Amino acid sequence: MSDAITLTGSYKTAETRGTTRSLRTLVSIRRYASPIVLVCLWQIACSSGLLSTRLVASPVQIAVTGWTLVCDGTLPFNLGVSLLRAGSGLGLAISLGVALALVSGLSRIGEDIVDAPLQILRTLPALALVPLYILWFGIGETPKILLVALGATFPIYLNLHKGIRSIDPKLVEMASTLGLSRWQTIRDVFLPGALPDFLTGLRYAVGVSWLMLVVAEQVNAESGIGHMMMDAQDFLRTDIILVGLLVYGVLGLMSDQIVRLLESTLLAWRPDGRKGRTA
Amino acid sequence: MTHIQSDVHPGTAVIVERLTRRFNNGPPVLDELDLAIAPGEFVALLGHSGSGKSTLLRTLAGLDPVTDGAVTRPRDVSVVFQEHRLLPWKRVWKNVVLGQEDKAIRQRAEAVLEEVGLSHRSNAWPLTLSGGEAQRAALARALVREPAFLMLDEPFAALDALTRLKMQQLVADLWKKHGCAVLLVTHDVDEALLLADRAVVLERGRIRVDVPITIPRPRRHADPGFEGLRSLLLDALGVHAA
Known part of the structure; x- marks a missing residue:
């Protein structure tokens, strides 16, 4: 039994690289998702009268x-x-x-x-x-x-x-x-x-x-x-x-x-x- | 006499007379040192750390003042330090002609970079150079000024063994071509034997050994004629060769 380990890897083809890129776009969109959701909640709170426009405008x-x-x-x-x-x-x-x-x-x-x-x-x-x-x-x-x-x-x-x-x-x-x-x-x-x-x-x-x-x-x-x-x-x-x-x-x-x-x-x-x- | 005389004639030899230097009234780092270098002569300066080699070189370069004694040297001198000391914010060719401000600087820079085998990196940023390339650029910067006297302060100490061999060969070739007087400060006895006309061993600010190296050029590291001189120099440095 030897202690050797084998390290392998495969060169990414253009196709798989394309997939990673679109995945990366998705991730960067995800970063903006949370602020957008917060703004939407803010708008809903104002429209429903939950938040007074005297305090904060919609x-x-x-x-x-x-x-x-x-x-x-x-x-x-x-x-x-x-x-x-x-x-x-x-x-x-x-x-x-x-x-x-x-x-x-x-x-x-x-x-x-x-x-x-x-x-x-x-x-x-x-x-x-x-x-x-x-x-x-x-x-x-x-x-x-x-x-x-x-x-x-x-x-x-x-x-x-x-x-x-x-x-x-x-x-x-x-x-x-x-x-x-x-x-x-x-x-x-x-x-x-x-x-x-x-x-x-x-x-x-x-x-x-x-x-x-x-x-x-x-x-x-x-x-x-x-x-x-x-x-x-x-x-x-x-x-x-x-x-x-x-x-x-x-x-x-x-x-x-x-x-x-x-x-x-x-x-x-x-x-x-x-x-x-x-x- | 307590000043550096910069003689107007290019090619005037370097003369050091009774040069003494102390720091903070301690023991003298240089002790009534006398040394003369002929025009075009290649002198290797050996010695332990603290023997005064660097102080002598710094004094000759005008970086340390002459407080006691006299130094005569050509006006046009250049120094190559152990570190390349290139300005990282200037491209290689601009580093080479740093401080020169006429129209032909680009051509001069290219010509001297060609000489040291670095013309392909003339537009590179210094921080992208390898150790050997950076030292070649530093050598080019020293040579572009056509110095009558070139000082090399352990210029190959930080390089790997193979690069060092190449650089030693390059310095030998350039010296033959330019014919300037050279003072090479080094720890390496073999380097001194390979390059110099004369080896000087410094100890406690005084010259302990001053021997001519008469082995014909071009020299090779394995030259059998080196043996006697090598043990002599190693002895002078307090290292006893087996």
Whole structure:
């Protein structure tokens, strides 16, 4: 009696592969089945009067309201305002975060000056600054954009700074033996080497931007998705509130996809296993 | 004298004079070391870990400062390290011509990659290369600068035995073609005997043995002329050959 075992396998023919593929489609459909069933139950509960529309509007009502808001221009206008605020705030955060991270990542003195205050500020909940921001900047666009910028700067700074600091010193040494100038070393070694961490920071920053925007627009605003929702609250329009929530959700999802796309394009040099690695 | 002189004439020999180096006031890692390398000479530097080989190489490469003594070396030098140290975010050919910014870089990169037998991977990402391929790329990166002095810091130590043999042959060929002075830091006595004109054994920051290797080239690993030198070098390294 020997201890040998035989391992066998058979190469899949095109036909059996076809079957697996349709099976896989079925599985991916199954993933959506449960949410669809929940929405159906929600609709039934509303239609039968089990769930008061004062508390929550029915899915059909939300769809109708959403369409009306699109047609009369309310939703596109408010969406545009919100996007502009989030975009400007995020743009400001990226410029500021990158600049600070470069200063503190590339020089010891810079780190001493920049890093400590930022690490202290980071622990403050940014949303607690809303009253102060309104006092300082009034109720226009400025406090809203700055609030978004404030929240989003930290993830950019922290991740990029970490990325620059964790560059393999052997690569920097190599650059110096090749006679690269300081600027060439920054451009060819530090920046591309820190890019994966920067993109991780960007993903967090985008998420934070939406969060800050929601608060900024609900506390004090005359336009924007958040304002539209607060307005609806006064008139007990749960359908409009839910449309707003849906829009926020879609925006968050889409911006995350965009950053993922950036990652897979810009980090093409990474072997497949590490691509799109979640942070 | 406490500085590196980069002589303007290409092909000037390397001269190390009374070079002393300590770390944190400890015992000297290099102890009044004198060493001269002629233009086009291939010198193998042997020694145990901590004998000062790497410190000497780093000083010659300009990575460590000269604090006591003097070093003269050509201006155009290149280093190949034990790890390939390729930038993973640049394609192979861009790694080869890293830091060079003129119009002919692509041609130069292709030409030198051809020389090291890697032209088929010139567009590849470094992380997809095998160990031997990556080290060939590192060699190409060192050679594209036409150095008068090439430093090899245990460049084959991380490779498998068969790849190492091929790489040693490649280095021998490239050295013959380019004619630059070479300092090869290695642990491997046979590697030194196969490639070098001269073997230097370093011990506690001083030169213990400095012998010429006069066996005619091309050399083969099994050359009977190696025996005497091999036991001499192994003796100097404190390993007693049977």
